[in-house]
Amino acid sequence: MTETSQQTQTFLSSEPEEAVEGLPPGFGEGIAGRIAFWIAVTFSAFQLYTAAYGTLPSQIVRAMHVGFLLLLGFALLANLRATTVAGKIWFWLLGALGFATGVYNWVEYNALIQRSGFLTNLDLAVGVVLIVLVFEGARRLMGLPLAIIAGVFLAYCFFGNYLPPPFIHRGYDFAQIIENFAFGTEGIYGTPVYVSAAYIFIFVVFAAFLERAGMIALFNDVALGLVGNWRGGPAQVCVLSSALMGTISGSGVANVVASGQFTIPLMKRFGFRAAFAGGIEATSSMGGQIMPPVMGAVAFIMAETLNVPYADVVKAAIIPAMLYFGACFWQVHLEAGKANLQGLDKASLPNPWQAVKQHWALILPLAALVYLLFAGYTPIFAGTMGLALTIVLILGTPLAALIGPFAFRVVFWVALGLAAAAFMRFGVNILALVLGALVLACLLFKGGRETLAVCIDSLAYGAKNALPVGIACAIVGIVIGTLTLTGIASTFIGAIIAIGQNNLFLSLLLTMITCLVLGMGIPTIPNYIITSSLAGPALLELGVPLIVSHMFVFYFGIMADLTPPVALAAFAAAPMAKESGMKIAVNATKLAVAGFVVPFMAVYTPALMLQDAGPIALSFGYPVEVAYIVLKACLGIALWGVAVVGFLFARLAAWERLAAFAAGVLLVLALPLTDEAGFVLAALVIGQHWWRTANAARATQ
Template sequence: MSSTGTRPHALIFYGALAFSLFQIITAAFSPLSTTVVRAIHVGFLLFLVYQLYGARGQSLSRPSIWGSLLGGVALLFAGYHWWFEAELIYRAGEMNQADWLIGGVTLLMVFDAARRLMGWALPLICLIFVGYALGGQHLPDALMHRGYGLDQLVSQLAFSTEGIYGTPTYVSSSYIFLFILFGAFLEQAGMLKLFNDVAIGSVGHTRGGPAKVSVLSSGMMGTINGSGVANVVSTGQFTIPLMKKFGYKADFAGAVEATSSMGGQIMPPVMGAVAFIMAETINVPYVDITKAALIPAVLYFFTVFLMVHLEAGRAGLNGLPKAECPNPLAALRQRWYLLLPLVALVVMLFSGFTPLFAGMMGLALTTVLIMANGVATHLGARGLRYGFWIALGLACATFNQFGITAIFVVVAVLAVLLLVKREQDILGTVVNALYQGALHALPVGVACALVGIIIGVISLTGAATIVAGYIIQLGEHSLLLSLVLTMFTCLVLGMGIPTIPNYIITSSIAAPALLELGVPLIVSHMFVFYFGIMADLTPPVALAAFAASPIAKASGLKIGIRSLQIAIAGFIVPYMAVYSPELMLQGDAGTLATLFVVFKALLAVSLWGMGAIGFWLNPLAWWERMTMIAAAALLVFSLPMTDEVGLILSALLLGRHWLHNRRRQKLAVA
């Protein structure tokens, strides 16, 4: 079943179900080697893309004959890696004719699937890297390498673990798919409605309430969804018309939704699945990544929330009538159990369990929740689901890895009970979640397979050392110039490319250079990750802004420009973290030093927001706006005297404005 309620074509429907079930079984019980799982993962991705998208990238309601044939070939070639696994290992690097054919065709199909799914931007970048590998010996000395034949390239990209079956595909076939499926199950269970009710009930009645609802609901959905553009399309259908109805301009409403949705990718615990790739790339525990991301994520959403509040004050926009807002506590009382899988996920991740196990348990618990809730409703025992959840949680904590098997047994028992009760709707919810999860995984999975080509070429040619050398050479004279160059590299490479492949590319090219310049390991990778996200908000491409455009009925370019204004923390925080790593809980600084850096960051983004909007307690004069932005810029860099000057200037500006506002209030009363 699709999100629209119409039954999809059987080939698509059962193909997606098979994909989800394959991923769940391999994640839970590991019956196959990781190389085989990666190959079949890519095979399923190609199969579904060819069923869903035509040769010109158009969506298909039913598969074409050619699409079905190509999809079948993709699965057949994936099975080749399984059937001849031992032989491929024995003759690694020495391909026979069958290897040549299957490797070459699979590479072409990955390029073609990416083109159909996301356009030409990423495939063209990857083709440039392929051309560099084949013809780099003819380039000038600075870029030249010894040159590689087509056979070496196909072997590297199609039969090693540094091409389309490299680390990105490994992470996609394990963590990413599982967490996307987890998000799909929570959505089907009603999490989106719960988040909306809590957000509306909490802030809907305050100044600029509808926009604040967008910030909260999109941010909360981002913690489980992880896809900024998908979040815009899902939550934006509700929040953008609501903002426009209460007086926000169309471009501002679209920008609020775009920036809030993209912020979900920096909010722990899921972080758009980049946290898992980053942990694998730099060999750092996942928990350390989420700890480093926490304060910057809070700063980001604080800034968006503040921008919304200031814009509402400037435009005189009120909130929703209090009587029309749902009671957030009542919503939580009615559906509090929906939060249990998310809480369990966070607890397990921070208790030392692997992300794979935690994701598997979260997914299994959500499935049990949906089914147990249906059984409890029909049995009329409200306490059944509560007691069941507590007992199940204790059992999972006690039996550790045996908990997965126990939950599978429980799911089977509940399924039988529901079948006896003929509850097709509840079982249909579970099946629909499996179907939707597989479809949601397509863009990320195909992108991960394709950017593996860039990783493979970089590994083969050593291209990363060339780019890193230029950045390091520049950084010897000015770290700021190196950071600016790295930022523009991330923004340009990220135009039209999803965040995950953008991070993979830039972390391979630019992040090592920042590390050489003395930037801490996690901070250097977070720097390129943040600007990969900002690329989706930066014109002229701005994928998130253009996703909001048809809903807001405003120009995507205007929404993108407004998004840059609202999401300014995404540009400020990475620079502050480089100069003050305490912001990401890195370094040896104590608690007081960390608190000071956080205070400074809050003040900087607040000043920048006031200057950008032109309002605090009252409208600001042009010179006040410029001075506030200058004070914010001084607070970003921890250079001699910049903090002192920035703090003094901030105190003078804010104090003057506050006194001026007090004077106006007294005159108004008199």
């Protein structure tokens, strides 16, 4: 990983232990830090207002979203990165210019529509400033790789007409290129920024509120209590807590930084190798991005791109997510057995049910979110409702405690429930009245004022956490704009189709390599957007179901953060593990076997993602086919785990590992008689190993 990328992860996730001058940590010192903090709060308030009422045109919301991203991003760079007064002034100036581009689009909205295709010199100047600032912001906040990739695409627009066939295009003048990228909805203000402004931001703020309310502590207690006493307990806790964190978090690398500080040292003290401990944290944290309902925010972009209900995307991800984390649990179990490591002392672990009993209210917003998403409500409505319920719980808890007797608290919560029901029926105005009343009540006493301060802090941290995702969505608009303007995507699609007509597997392999290469140093969201634009249509043309084709590129975009040589998640875990990032990446790649296998299996057996029915469904019914596919996937992945670790009941001989790997391959392949051969070979390998181990145990008695 590049030095810039390492600094970026530290910068975006850095939170000093103590606040400076009474400010929440992470925004800088003095007046400048206070200004940056209130910019973040204003950013969140603007986005939540537009999501709730939606009175502004989409183009204005997108422009202001990017304007706020640039203002907040450069403000944080000025406060946390710049070391000289001139540097601080320079970054603040860039931030003000970035915000001005959003205001310009707002003020000139109607005029810009009327003079579309005939922009003035001032329009073009604003467009140039916007493009330059988006590149600079992405370079500073996300590292060089993403900026370089977008720069190559932008350069192609200017100079592609000088290239040889098949890459040549007809050529475009300067004004047309600037208008395409800086105005309208085909460039920077394209679909990715729309999804960032409309969906992702709400869910990131939602996660920030849940974290501040104590959800992370609840997840850790539940994970410790449930699996801490299993074989290899600390590593099992890491896997489960990361899976739970994935339900609310939108960043795998952020998960590594947040939970790794606790889990990696615990695993090392317990006896796990440093590289394996870091690999477990990186693998399970990145797996959080395929864990419904948030799925690293890619689910929202996928649903918008495919024009399918969000619930369909989530349902397709459920079984693969279970297989992914099941594989992690299994390999931890095997590694712990190989090293003869037992679980933690159960008496010293927290009671998970007691933790849930004490903090059950925190589960309500997440449960409401899942219900609303699967009930067919839009992600905007579901996210707004979940966020509003979280705020009501945070503000209402100290008030309920003041009421005293249990009966009064019950009446209080029932009243809040009725208010939530009224919101479902009559909209945001009722909920706004409830929230306003709670805010006024909280202002009347000290505990309430402190609770209100927590909510304001959550708004600020939500905006800060949304910054890397938003900037990535903005600059990837350059790539999407190039594809739509020049049509170069059709060349790539044609090449994949030409290969796939003779061999679908080779097309899938080419797509996988493209995802892994593009993922070297760029986040999952832009990786998915780019590769789905290039390869998604080709896979669909080759007969791969729509959602499966996009899930394929999504999963390998995630795997890019685990595979060498540029493995962002592995290198983020390296300082905490005190081990080489490359060694951690190698271990993470082994642990993430399900992430590499499941996408290929789903292409040949779409029932794995609850998509098209196959021949088994025609004879025995769809549930039987799904159960059968899941069974052989579990067995195949388990055998590969055995082959990688080299342990089952005891250490395996080399030929046993090869046989286990071969049995797994046969089970994964969707060819005639391979399933039967795989089951037979698996039974022989497992049976023979058990017999050999049992005889060896009897011989030592």
